[in-house]
Amino acid sequence: MTTTQTPVLTVDDAVLPMLLDVRSREADADALGLVVAISGIADGEFTYSTAFMRTDAVAEDDIVFDDGRLPVIVSAHDEANLKGAVLTKSRNLLKPGLTVDNPNTPSPAISIGMEPGDLSGPLAERVVQVVDEAINPSIDSHGGQAQVVKVEDGVVYIRLAGGCQGCGMANVTLTQGIERTLVELVPEIHKVVDVTDHAQGENPYYS
DSSP: EEEEEEEEEOHHHHHHHHHHHHTSTTTTTGEEEEEEEEEEEEEEEEEEEEEEEEGGSSSOOOOEEEOSOOOEEOOOTTTHHHHHHHEEEEEOSSOSSSSEEEEOOOOOOGOOTTTOOOOHHHHHHHHHHIIIIIIHHGGGGGEEEEEEEETTTTEEEEEEEEEETTTTTHIIIIIIIIIIIHHHTTTTOOHHHHHHTTTSSSOOOOO
């Protein structure tokens, strides 16, 4: 764990009381910090996930900023893409809740609609093999398919197709199935990012 005096991502004072209230309902509230992570890409922008976790259980290279109110935890792999971002209230009346105002955007090299990049080399080839042989046969039973788009700096960029495109459970499939399998079988991989255009498909959950 790396502690820092300068936050990678800050929490707007307008949402801090709500977050502290939610945390206070947990038995180990004082030991919990807020994880903010990049979960995917939609419409050329990052998408995000948040969760509480114990600060004594963070990964060795996670970054923790604690100003005495609420520890904020960011993965080292998300640091550059979350630098200067603010967790705040959504200004979209149709999508109330939390949002991340982020000055950073995905690299055009991994934007939606891109063709698969150069997947040659031992690491990329192992990732593709795991996806083809261990992951796709499993999600194919539900009419889904995963395609490796890019492997870079320990991150795998995945595009979902078939029944997984636009499916409301796609994020669960990604984190609990695909990411967990890849991290377990390919130790160099630390994260999976979804670059699927989920506004398309039979059951779109991005709009």
